Amino acid sequence: xxxxxxxxxxxxxxxGENATMNCSYKTSINNLQWYRQNSGRGLVHLILIxxxxxxxxxxxxxxxLDTSKKSSSLLITASRxxxxxxxxxxxxxxxxxxxxxxxxxxxxxxxxxxx
Amino acid sequence: xxxxxxxPRYLITVTGKKLTxxxxxxxxxxxxxxxxxxPGLGLRQIYYSMNVEVTDxxxxxxxxxxxxxxxxxxxxxxxxxxxNQTSLYFCASSSKTPGPVSNQPQHFGDGTRxxxx
Numbered sequence: 001x002x003x004x005x006x007x008x009x010x011x012x013x014x015x016g017e018n019a020t021m022n023c024s025y026k027t028s029i030n031n032l033q034w035y036r037q038n039s040g041r042g043l044v045h046l047i048l049i050x051x052x053x054x055x056x057x058x059x060x061x062x063x064x065l066d067t068s069k070k071s072s073s074l075l076i077t078a079s080r081x082x083x084x085x086x087x088x089x090x091x092x093x094x095x096x097x098x099x100x101x102x103x104x105x106x107x108x109x110x111x112x113x114x115x
Numbered sequence: 116x117x118x119x120x121x122x123p124r125y126l127i128t129v130t131g132k133k134l135t136x137x138x139x140x141x142x143x144x145x146x147x148x149x150x151x152x153x154p155g156l157g158l159r160q161i162y163y164s165m166n167v168e169v170t171d172x173x174x175x176x177x178x179x180x181x182x183x184x185x186x187x188x189x190x191x192x193x194x195x196x197x198x199n200q201t202s203l204y205f206c207a208s209s210s211k212t213p214g215p216v217s218n219q220p221q222h223f224g225d226g227t228r229x230x231x232x
Contacts, residue, residue, distance in 0.1 A: 031217040042205055042223030092217035101146065101165050101216050102173060107157035
């Protein structure tokens with residue numbers, strides 16, 4: 001099974017609403033990242049949260065991390081049609097700063113924002 | 116412009132015909148990695164490289180080879196492609212310091228869509 005798993009698999013909302021996506025993982029981590037992918041394109045980094053952080057903001061994005069539950073959430077506020085994309089979380093499987101090169105991506109959440 | 120360039124973007128080929136997908140980055144990144152993306156399975160890591168001449172297996176390395184002779188290039192080689200390697204492939208790069216690698220945002224190429232008939 002995957003280290004990072006997002007839910008829901010798909011989310012459909014109206015413009016202006018908030019979108020929340022969740023990511024769960026299985027092992028301890030150093031950091032967790034969120035990425036966005038427009039259809040058929042490469043992934044674009046959105047935000048990184050470290051294991052000792054609980055919440056982080058970047059513009060309309062808010063990320064939370066609960067290491068006790070091994071889960072993270074990505075909130076997009078006041079969504080726009082241009083936010084329509086797939087969103088992925090990515091984690092390592094190391095702990096304590098070891099430079100492991102393995103990164104694991106979840107299956108992603110497909111977000112559709114209707115104008 | 117900082118970028119990761121993959122070639123080709125699209126390729127249709129036949130079983131058993133060796134092929135190479137090139138990946139080049141112009142950001143002087145130490146770390147490079149290959150992923151494949153399949154419906155319902157997300158991105159899975161094939162191989163990664165922490166620096167020149169240092170490569171290691173990801174989660175799905177079977178049927179693939181890589182080399183890292185220069186810092187900027189990280190080609191993916193399919194010696195004898197099979198239909199189950201039909202997929203969308205992505206190359207990514209990042210700095211590796213301050214470590215670990217997961218502390219750095221990954222920069223992705225635009226992808227290579229491979230069809231093996």
